[in-house]
Amino acid sequence: MDRSRAAKKLKSNSEEKRKVLKYEKKDDPNQNAVRNFVSPITTPMLSPETWMHAFEYISRNEDLLSVITACPEWNQMLSTKKGEFLFPLVLPLIIRNLDFKTILACRKVNKSTKMAVDDTVKNDLTSPEKIYKLINYLPTKDREYYGELYNFEEAFLFQEMTKVNKFLSTVGYYRGNNSIIGGKLACGVQLCRQIGQNNLMSLFHLESLLKRFGKHLRYLELVFTNCPVCSSAEKIISTTKLVELLAYVPNVEVLSFTSAQHVIKMGKIEKQFPEMKKLRYIQFLENLPYTFISRLVSHYGDQLTILDCKEVFFTARKSSPSELKLRLPNVRKVCVDQITANGLQKLSSVHWALTHLRVQNFNRRKRPTWEEFVSSISGFKETLIELEIYDHVRGLKTQGHENGPAAFPKLTCVTSNYHYMCKKNFYRFLLTCVSLRKLEFHVYSRYMFEADVDKAKQTLVDLPKVEQVVLWHNSGDPTRKDYTEYDKCIIYRTN
Amino acid sequence: MALVRVISSDGAAFLVSQRLAKRSGKLKTEIETFRKSSDNSEAQPEIRIVTIRAEILRLVLQWLQQHQNDPVLPANQNEQDGRGDAEMGQSQWDRDFLAPMDLGIVMELILAANHLEVKGLLDITCKLVESKITGRTVDEIRTAFKLKSDFKGNEEEQTRLENRWCVEN
Numbered sequence A: 001m002d003r004s005r006a007a008k009k010l011k012s013n014s015e016e017k018r019k020v021l022k023y024e025k026k027d028d029p030n031q032n033a034v035r036n037f038v039s040p041i042t043t044p045m046l047s048p049e050t051w052m053h054a055f056e057y058i059s060r061n062e063d064l065l066s067v068i069t070a071c072p073e074w075n076q077m078l079s080t081k082k083g084e085f086l087f088p089l090v091l092p093l094i095i096r097n098l099d100f101k102t103i104l105a106c107r108k109v110n111k112s113t114k115m116a117v118d119d120t121v122k123n124d125l126t127s128p129e130k131i132y133k134l135i136n137y138l139p140t141k142d143r144e145y146y147g148e149l150y151n152f153e154e155a156f157l158f159q160e161m162t163k164v165n166k167f168l169s170t171v172g173y174y175r176g177n178n179s180i181i182g183g184k185l186a187c188g189v190q191l192c193r194q195i196g197q198n199n200l201m202s203l204f205h206l207e208s209l210l211k212r213f214g215k216h217l218r219y220l221e222l223v224f225t226n227c228p229v230c231s232s233a234e235k236i237i238s239t240t241k242l243v244e245l246l247a248y249v250p251n252v253e254v255l256s257f258t259s260a261q262h263v264i265k266m267g268k269i270e271k272q273f274p275e276m277k278k279l280r281y282i283q284f285l286e287n288l289p290y291t292f293i294s295r296l297v298s299h300y301g302d303q304l305t306i307l308d309c310k311e312v313f314f315t316a317r318k319s320s321p322s323e324l325k326l327r328l329p330n331v332r333k334v335c336v337d338q339i340t341a342n343g344l345q346k347l348s349s350v351h352w353a354l355t356h357l358r359v360q361n362f363n364r365r366k367r368p369t370w371e372e373f374v375s376s377i378s379g380f381k382e383t384l385i386e387l388e389i390y391d392h393v394r395g396l397k398t399q400g401h402e403n404g405p406a407a408f409p410k411l412t413c414v415t416s417n418y419h420y421m422c423k424k425n426f427y428r429f430l431l432t433c434v435s436l437r438k439l440e441f442h443v444y445s446r447y448m449f450e451a452d453v454d455k456a457k458q459t460l461v462d463l464p465k466v467e468q469v470v471l472w473h474n475s476g477d478p479t480r481k482d483y484t485e486y487d488k489c490i491i492y493r494t495n
Numbered sequence B: 001m002a003l004v005r006v007i008s009s010d011g012a013a014f015l016v017s018q019r020l021a022k023r024s025g026k027l028k029t030e031i032e033t034f035r036k037s038s039d040n041s042e043a044q045p046e047i048r049i050v051t052i053r054a055e056i057l058r059l060v061l062q063w064l065q066q067h068q069n070d071p072v073l074p075a076n077q078n079e080q081d082g083r084g085d086a087e088m089g090q091s092q093w094d095r096d097f098l099a100p101m102d103l104g105i106v107m108e109l110i111l112a113a114n115h116l117e118v119k120g121l122l123d124i125t126c127k128l129v130e131s132k133i134t135g136r137t138v139d140e141i142r143t144a145f146k147l148k149s150d151f152k153g154n155e156e157e158q159t160r161l162e163n164r165w166c167v168e169n
Helices: A003-027 A029-034 A048-055 A061-070 A072-077 A079-097 A100-107 A111-125 A128-134 A141-155 A161-173 A203-216 A239-246 A290-303 A321-327 A341-348 A370-376 A424-431 A449-462 B025-037 B054-066 B077-081 B092-098 B103-116 B119-133 B138-145 B155-167
Strands: A184-190 A219-225 A254-259 A281-284 A306-310 A333-337 A356-359 A386-389 A413-417 A438-442 A468-474 A486-492 B003-007 B013-017 B046-048
Touching (some): A048 A072, A061 A079, A072 A079, A072 B054, A079 B119, A079 B138, A100 B119, A100 B138, A100 B155, A128 A333, A281 A290, A333 A341, A370 A424, A438 A449, A449 A468, A449 A486, B003 B025, B013 B054, B025 B103, B054 B092, B054 B103, B054 B119, B092 B119, B103 B119
Parallel strands (some): A254 A281, A306 A333, A333 A356, A356 A386
Antiparallel strands (some): B003 B013
């Protein structure tokens, strides 16, 4: 018997079996639920009810999606259950546009939807990686929720629910970016019992809030400041108190401390630092006692992957490169401010396998040249994927043909400002970075914006491997409410 | 006219122009990858989409055909700057296109548009699902999407208590 005849016979046998399976189910009055279903041709053939039984053991929604896309018969069998497994998959895609009440309602529908909501807000709003990406000094739309929380502090008097509700309805309006749902609290704290001055929260109310709801927080940003009307005795906070506050937030992943004036004083840290197993990202900005930072970092150092600080942290007498490496072995992303070339050199000699480096501002007195800058970060040459420089260096040239310094083979994205656009020594460096695909420039103003777009197009000509140039610019109209926000313009390479 | 063969998970093949296919970010990347790896510049690319079945793929292509002259929106526009669908209008054609679909099909279409990086289709389908849940009670959402509560014991009460952090003091 030739092959085609054999195949025909096999096919006809399968179809016969399939018919039989279908008709058997039709004849069985107890199988109404599956009697219209047809099994796909498989070896061996299984009845629709056997398939349905097998599908009940599949718990992952993604796997059930694979089942319905595999063949029309399975799709038909699971058609009535699609809502159950597709809704949790769709929810993450629409959640940003839902108001907070609807998001909370979705948490109460069933376990799958609750998990979908919780995972999404966690990954979207409080993931340390995402926050590292968002925190730069551009007030983009993604940062709206930080601003809103300052209003919240004023409103959050526990006796005044109308104010709380008003606040919540306001943040709920912002496309689902309800910070509270995301477990995020960023607030200014004044060191007295006065309430509602300059949109700040009193330390007393902060402590009450943290005691009550602190376990829900995954992000805590505190800016301590003075209150002009109080007695001087109340104007400082001891580091011992800060340690006490940490005990209320055991689930925090991102921790940020800043002091607007020198109001944080070193106290006896009698209490042990509490356990914060999820802490991965620490940000220290202004006026914090070095000893406190040092002790905090020593305690949580093993678990930290992201560090955001000033140069003083690296240049302090006690923090030698080898000690930093020992205390913070897993740091991969660093953001530094007020740094000099020497500071960068020291940072580079720590030999962290950094993938991301952000320089906010250089120390104005010791601003490096471009060549000094690249040389000082060469310690990260083999690992760096993203580099951001928001301040200009000395000696950027519009002409010249000298070769750039050593290449960074893994660097895929560089972000800088308009000072760097079309500068020859900067572009020569970029040409040596074989993986570079994306450039971002902060051009700040729409004034001369067309000229910046022309420069961006020229950039795509000068740097053939770059696929897109992003320009961040101001909306330009001071009368607009969003004047302080920045829009972005993307210039893609077209083939 | 350069063509591309797009094959669904269940084996149905659709022959579409490359110009049309490139309006999907995913298909555009696949076509470019094929071009780079193929010696023959005249060869017809064949792309298998293993996660989308024929009925859904046909709907995506139908939508692309109708919107082939619209400006292309970056797939991640919303994520990056918060703009996008709010400013986008929905045409009568889109409304007629979505009207006969049940929610199961719409949700499959959302996942397909997301996978194929078709921003405009993703926006209108998401909007439809959003409209079915925004402002609804828990029970209404369950009914609309045929969902059952599987909370056991005090799990539902626990969830309600967790929600208090956001809505009550």
